[in-house]
Structures are given as C-alpha cells and as structure tokens.
Amino acid sequence: MMLPASHPPVAAPKVGVLLVNLGTPDAPNTAAVRRYLAEFLSDRRVVEIPSLIWKPILHGIILRTRPAKSAANYAKVWMDEGSPLAVYTNRQASALQSRLGSAIDVRVAMRYGQPAIASQLSAMKADGCNRILVAPLYPQYSGATTATVVDEVGRALAAMRWQPALRTLPAYHDDPAHIAALATRLKTQLAELDFEPDAIVASFHGMPERTLQLGDPYHCHCQKTARLLSEALGKPLTIAFQSRFGRAKWLEPSTEDTIKRLANEGKKRVAIFAPGFSADCLETLEELAMLGMEQFEEAGGEHYAYLPCLNDSEPGMDMLETLIRRELSGWL
C-alpha cells in the first residue's frame, strides 16, 4: 500500500538481534579509560555502596589514580583493530549474521561506552526491527552484568514512542550447548599444549561476597558451569575468582592465591581458562595470561598456559547460533 506523501516513513518489518557485552575504552589512554571507568563504576548495579559515600571515593581517588594504571595494561593487549573485547564481540556478530542470513539484523551494543544500547535499539527500530532479541553475552547471571543490560534496555524503551517487541536471552551457564562448546574448545586447546597440566583452573570474574548473601545467583552459576564442564571433560577443574576490586570481601578463592597455592603444592604445570567471559578482554589477556604467568613462575611453577575464550571460534559460534535460534522461535 502506498503511504500518502505527508505520512512519516515506515520501514519493512524484520527481526533484530542485539549482542551486548560490557564495553571497553575506545583507546588505551588515560582519558579514554577515565571516561569508561566513570560510567562503569557509577552504575549502582556494579558498586552497591550508597552514593554519598561512593561518589567522593570514585571521583576523589579512583578516577584520579586507576585510569593511568589501567590504560598501561590496556596498551599491553590492544589489537590493531581495537580493544580485544570489542574486536571479538564484533567478530561474533559478523559470524552470527552470516549464519542467520540477511533476513535477521545482527548488531552489537556495549553497556558502557560505544556503541550504546539506546542508540543501537533506536537505529534498529528505524530500520524496521519491530521484534528484537537482546542477548547479554554473560553465561552466568549477575545483577552487575545481565541485569544492568536489561535495566538500560528498559530505559531506552521508555524513551520510544513506537517500541519494538522485546525478548532477552537468559543466562546460559548450564545450557548443554554452552557446556558442549566449552568442552570441545578446551579439549582442542589442551591437546595442543606441549605439556600435560597437573591442574586446570577455571577462573571466573569475582563479585563482592555480599552479593551471594543478598541472593545473586552468580556464584552458584559459576559453580554449576564448572561442575558440568568437569563432568563433560572427565577431568577435575579448580575454581577461582579473579579481578578483585575495592576493599570488600570478594568471592573466594582468588585466582592469584590459587595459582600460588598450586605452585607451592608442587603442581608445576598449570592451564588456566575463563569460562565466565564470552570474549577475551583485559581481564583475561593481561590479568590471566600475563600477570598470572608471572605470579605462577615467581611461586616456583614451571609451565603455564592461558587458554583463550570461546570468542568467534567454531564451537563458540555453534553455541551462540543454537541459543539465538531457540530464543527466536516463533519469530522466524
């Protein structure tokens, strides 16, 4: 049907998929990292300290000291195409777009920094996406990751006159497709090592321990991923929690203590991987692959290997395609 000339344009309807990850600075320098950390660490889902107490600490101490140190770390892992987190997330989106075909519009947004969730949702709606699946790329649910993405999506929808219909991908920590992808990838990676590890460490991003008492399922989700994966591999996994931030007690054992303990116990050959990260990033490439190796060798360890995340590997993309197609059922 032809629209009258005075009618605003209406795009042909289609389905959209928005892959969302945490976000990352747009350059490995102090100013860009400060901008990123200011947004990230102002999120009340991430730092659950009353504003009156937290704001002076954030602006008076953290944003004056941390950006330079973190920028130096970002510089160590920066790729020609940009920050690893953004590079791998974009590659996942292109691979998924090829697998799903052009009838579905696959895009990327970041919870902090660019491309922002609100601008991507608006652009997708303007291009005709009247049904959108938002997929936070966090296997394990936490208030600080999955929930804050959904909060931000809600704020974006609140500003739209004509909203798209919306679905969100649930946490997939125990999904058979996720466990199979991790197991397949890990088997290949372990087979390629030039040593047989005495221990394999599954390092998850930490959270304040208090969040577990308050009912956040993150800790349980991490434990379950590791248990199912260990069963699938037929090998024991040592669980640890990395990237401690702030003074509160965090989930234990910490990755640093675990690496040192293993070396002290005579486990001289260790492989470590990060099943809570869908894409490699600062926390895996610098903290686990670089710093972790130094800590292990200083404690007397001899062979240390960091095994990269699923990223856009075949097993990782098989999993993502399975999960996304399942969530799109009835829409295709």
Ligand SMILES: C=CC1=C(C)c2cc3[nH]c(cc4nc(cc5[nH]c(cc1n2)c(C)c5CCC(=O)O)C(CCC(=O)O)=C4C)c(C)c3C=C
């Ligand atoms: C995978 C899940 C993640 C959880 C859970 C999480 C919780 C969490 N993180 C911080 C503080 C920081 N995290 C930082 C980086 C970072 N965190 C995640 C993921 C989770 N965080 C990722 C993927 C990244 C890497 C981003 C990148 O650009 O590569 C940082 C910034 C880096 C630095 O300055 O060290 C901070 C700070 C808190 C406080 C928290 C739980 C409440």
Ligand SMILES: [Fe+2]
């Ligand atoms: Fe983090």
Ligand SMILES: [Fe+2]
């Ligand atoms: Fe638990």
